[in-house]
Amino acid sequence: MKQKRMADYAYHYGLKVRIYPSQRQKEIIKHNADATRFVYNEHVAVNKEIAQFGKRNICIDFIEKRIKILRERIRTVTALKDRYPWLRHPDIDAQSIANARQNYQRAWKQFRTVHLVGVPNFHKKTSVESYQTNPHYNNDMKISLFTSNARFLDIHHLMLPKLKRIRFQSSRKVLERLFAMKEVRIGTITITKDSLNRYFASFQLGSDEPFVGACPKTDAEIGVDLNIENFYADSNGEIVDNPCYYRRQKRRLANAQRKLSRRIVRAKKEHRPLREAKNVEKQRLLVAKLTAKVMQRRKDFLHRTSATLIKNHDLVAAEELRSKNMMKNHALAMSIQDNGWRIFLNLLTYKATLYGRKFVAVDPRNTTQTCHVCGHVMSGKGKLTLKDREWTCPNCGMHHLRDINAAKNILARAKQKLALTQ
Incomplete structure (x- = not known):
């Protein structure tokens, strides 16, 4: 056989x-x-x-x-x-x-x-x-x-x-x-x-049998808007703060890396192989330890957050973000990388399949600029900037919190996308 x-x-x-x-x-x-x-x-x-x-x-x-x-x-x-x-x-x-x-x-x-x-x-x-x-x-x-x-x-x-x-x-x-x-x-x-x-x-x-049993239905749906001001805001009005693990260790890590660089230069001047230079190896391990600490804390946060969203909602919707393109903006690159958006979206994707849930990624275009009540799109001189955290729709007069309004638009687009595929 x-x-x-x-x-x-x-x-x-x-x-x-x-x-x-x-x-x-x-x-x-x-x-x-x-x-x-x-x-x-x-x-x-x-x-x-x-x-x-x-x-x-x-x-x-x-x-x-x-x-x-x-x-x-x-x-x-x-x-x-x-x-x-x-x-x-x-x-x-x-x-x-x-x-x-x-x-x-x-x-x-x-x-x-x-x-x-x-x-x-x-x-x-x-x-x-x-x-x-x-x-x-x-x-x-x-x-x-x-x-x-x-x-x-x-x-x-x-x-x-x-x-x-x-x-x-x-x-x-x-x-x-x-x-x-x-x-x-x-x-x-x-x-x-x-x-x-x-x-x-x-x-x-x-x-041929599932490794994890499907979670019971909750009839709950949620849209998630990933942003720099916080980690995400959802369509239910809740906001999850970004722990900023890299920023916390940034100064200590920079000092350790400079010290490592000086030891490498000294070892090369003395014509010593770097793998045999004990002081270089000792400092390399310290830098690696600090880097791993940041990565492990961020990974643990992303795993716990994504698992909570998937297990408690039948439908989770988020933006399809391209972090690599967004990081070309040097003013925001460090904040975007510290958030780990791409890893978070990948975790939501595979955990939705693992637990029998639905995860939909939608086009983020104008999700922030659109009023979720009347559908009016802000444009021209009235277009929102990153500084505008709250705004009032000039068409219907509805007052919005920027990120929560975007999360509601994301959820609405995800429902439309699912309706077209069914």
């Missing part, structure tokens, strides 16, 4: 756990991360050289022979291993090399679909390390979290390819729910070491 692929499952779920490798396991992770980066960069180098031939006026026969040699070098995993025998080291997972090649091909596919992402570039060596692997399921093997060479042994231990038994930590409630499910297939596994030298394993899971 043929095994089902990950794409064939009705539901998909991501699980990220913290792992605690031994010193030997850390070495294996480093070997695989280095091999992954090397294979990816080899593909980048080969294709860049092939692209350069079109700009040179040299012998055609030489070009054809050289292109053939280059393409043969990266044609298969075996060809790479023949050219670079160190890739056959027993610590290196063959799946990590295969995934590196696949990621390079996906990068080109993404470029052809969305040109703004750019072409695949050289991956520099940094303090962050990662690689991907996949479990092996035999055709006669039962699909579950406890079979294959990548599996859960118990609530505190994993079995991973090459790494073998390793301790991990995650939410007991989430694990108990997953362990109780009949059939859960493990897909791609990403092993990561972050800038704080913490290790994580991310699992792609697939199943």
Whole structure:
């Protein structure tokens, strides 16, 4: 009987756990991360050289022979291993090399679909390390979290390819729910070491039964207007303040970064490798810790806020904002980035699917300038600016709070959009 692929499952779920490798396991992770980066960069180098031939006026026969040699070098995993025998080291997972090649091909596919992402570039060596692997399921093997060479042994231990038994930590409630499910297939596994030298394993899971039960209907609907003055204002008249996590740490982070910069300059003048300069590494960890603190607090706030909106409303509507374009305004760029609007919208999108709710993103055009009562649009000399937080409609005389009025318009547009699609 043929095994089902990950794409064939009705539901998909991501699980990220913290792992605690031994010193030997850390070495294996480093070997695989280095091999992954090397294979990816080899593909980048080969294709860049092939692209350069079109700009040179040299012998055609030489070009054809050289292109053939280059393409043969990266044609298969075996060809790479023949050219670079160190890739056959027993610590290196063959799946990590295969995934590196696949990621390079996906990068080109993404470029052809969305040109703004750019072409695949050289991956520099940094303090962050990662690689991907996949479990092996035999055709006669039962699909579950406890079979294959990548599996859960118990609530505190994993079995991973090459790494073998390793301790991990995650939410007991989430694990108990997953362990109780009949059939859960493990897909791609990403092993990561972050800038704080913490290790994580991310699992792609697939199943035909939902990972989270749908929330009961509330018959409640809400529109959300994201803005700089606060985090958002909703159509019910409530306003959620922006915690401004980056602004709180801005001065302390800037001081730490300047200190790191001075230590790097000093180490270079003394001709010391940066990775061996203890003072540089100590200060780098401090900067990474402050940055991670900001990111984790913001991420926690966005998760809690998005979950509250989705669980308590059948329909959630918001603006389809393009943060990258808005950040071209240098006066507002820091505030926009500190808000994390794009992440928030992505969280609302996937959580709506997860909990059986509806999330609709609408065009933000004139949502602020339009009166939600009579539909009058402010224009010309009467057009509202960012300073105008309250205004009165010249047509119907209705007094508006700027952000709450916009949230009501957003909700109305979302209902119209749903009515057209049904």
